[in-house]
Amino acid sequence: MALKKDYEDIPGTFVFDADRGREGYQLNQFCISLRLQKNRDAFKAGEHAYLDGYKMTTEQRQAVLDRDWNRMLELGGNIYYTSKLAAYDGINFQQLAGLMTGMGDEAYRAMMVAGGRSPDGNRFQHEWDEGGDA
Amino acid sequence: MARITAGVGCSHVPAIGVAMDQGITDQPYWVPVFDGFEKSRRWMKDQKADVVFLVYNDHCTVFDASCIPTFALGCAPEFAPADEGWGPRPVPVVKNHQVLASHIAQSLILDEFDITIMNEMEVDHGLTVPMSVMFGDKGVNDEWPCLVIPLCVNVVQYPAPTGNRCYQLGKAIRRAIESFDEDLNVVIFGTGGMSHQLQYKRAGLINKEWDTQFLDRLTSDPVALSQTPHVEYLREAGSEGVEMVMWHVMRGALDDDVEEVHRHYHVPASNTAVGHIILENKKDQREPK
Numbered sequence: 136m137a138l139k140k141d142y143e144d145i146p147g148t149f150v151f152d153a154d155r156g157r158e159g160y161q162l163n164q165f166c167i168s169l170r171l172q173k174n175r176d177a178f179k180a181g182e183h184a185y186l187d188g189y190k191m192t193t194e195q196r197q198a199v200l201d202r203d204w205n206r207m208l209e210l211g212g213n214i215y216y217t218s219k220l221a222a223y224d225g226i227n228f229q230q231l232a233g234l235m236t237g238m239g240d241e242a243y244r245a246m247m248v249a250g251g252r253s254p255d256g257n258r259f260q261h262e263w264d265e266g267g268d269a
Numbered sequence: 270m271a272r273i274t275a276g277v278g279c280s281h282v283p284a285i286g287v288a289m290d291q292g293i294t295d296q297p298y299w300v301p302v303f304d305g306f307e308k309s310r311r312w313m314k315d316q317k318a319d320v321v322f323l324v325y326n327d328h329c330t331v332f333d334a335s336c337i338p339t340f341a342l343g344c345a346p347e348f349a350p351a352d353e354g355w356g357p358r359p360v361p362v363v364k365n366h367q368v369l370a371s372h373i374a375q376s377l378i379l380d381e382f383d384i385t386i387m388n389e390m391e392v393d394h395g396l397t398v399p400m401s402v403m404f405g406d407k408g409v410n411d412e413w414p415c416l417v418i419p420l421c422v423n424v425v426q427y428p429a430p431t432g433n434r435c436y437q438l439g440k441a442i443r444r445a446i447e448s449f450d451e452d453l454n455v456v457i458f459g460t461g462g463m464s465h466q467l468q469y470k471r472a473g474l475i476n477k478e479w480d481t482q483f484l485d486r487l488t489s490d491p492v493a494l495s496q497t498p499h500v501e502y503l504r505e506a507g508s509e510g511v512e513m514v515m516w517h518v519m520r521g522a523l524d525d526d527v528e529e530v531h532r533h534y535h536v537p538a539s540n541t542a543v544g545h546i547i548l549e550n551k552k553d554q555r556e557p558k
């Protein structure tokens with residue numbers, strides 16, 4: 136019997152489960168490699184050559200090269216891994232959230248200072264489909 | 270014998286560590302975050318803890334995706350702060366009570382909690398930030414005032430252990446510690462949370478109401494609270510809010526009846542609601558030494 140994924144109807148959210156972990160493995164292993172200076176140096180010396188060391192899908196590789204943060208998550212990336220690539224680019228967690236939400240740095244930061252994104256209208260996918268607070 | 274006398278629940282937001290390391294805690298953004306830990310630092314000093322048992326998670330820093338232990342107990346002599354991509358935090362190396370850690374490892378497995386034993390491990394902000402907020406500024410050449418036994422929990426790849434499993438593990442940790450002969454005062458930390466979502470289009474979710482009921486029920490209704498299903502954390506407290514299962518380990522290790530001696534809650538630190546609580550076993554119920 137298939138596992139029931141009762142968390143798949145949360146809008147704007149990927150739950151990094153075992154299936155995503157499998158799909159994103161090479162992408163995530165690439166990202167975490169950047170936590171070490173010698174690897175950051177090697178990546179800086181040539182992104183394409185460095186990426187050849189990881190058997191990612193073409194889509195994953197392109198998302199890395201494009202720094203398409205949401206696409207990486209769609210393809211099995213996890214935020215704690217992709218944040219290592221962001222850190223390499225000098226982007227912190229909050230700036231990354233500004234990019235992923237499409238709000239931009241300033242508006243996102245202002246939302247957080249004002250108390251963050253309310254759960255109201257943001258609990259279920261149907262709330263977004265009906266034109267909720269996306 | 271060794272004894273757990275108190276528990277600390279505490280967020281471990283990396284930006285809090287960065288603010289301390291950069292010396293910018295007096296900026297208006299940070300003042301309300303750190304004000305709430307002033308009493309905690311005095312309290313922590315008064316405890317004269319010999320050992321902190323610190324429950325935290327690694328954030329894909331030390332553990333990559335090749336091996337994902339649900340519960341990993343730090344049994345190494347010491348744990349150095351890890352490079353998380355911008356250099357290691359300039360804080361002291363964490364020293365273990367290695368004999369007690371080995372005793373706990375052995376006791377837990379015989380008590381049917383099949384933990385992973387880590388004989389070499391670095392630690393990330395999940396461990397060092399709670400140390401910094403509770404003990405104050407320390408440089409690389411200083412020492413933390415007590416020994417630390419780290420328990421690293423997987424909360425990154427779904428599913429994290431259930432709240433119930435964490436709560437029961439807390440009870441087993443208590444049994445293990447209380448069967449250790451040396452007279453030791455142990456304080457247990459449960460860290461992570463509170464509500465936050467770092468990823469994708471719903472990033473920035475904060476649920477103060479949900480966090481507040483969590484803090485309330487930690488004292489008054491811990492068993493029912495530990496039954497909270499994962500999907501509720503994910504939906505109500507954000508995808509990264511599920512870190513809060515680690516607080517149940519701390520709660521399970523305390524008496525059923527505890528006293529809340531301090532609470533602090535502030536939004537935001539970066540993307541996250543900062544939550545903090547101090548719970549003490551009631552003194553009259555402690556056995557005399």
Ligand SMILES: [Fe+2]
Pocket residue numbers: 281326328395461462512
């Ligand atoms: Fe965390």
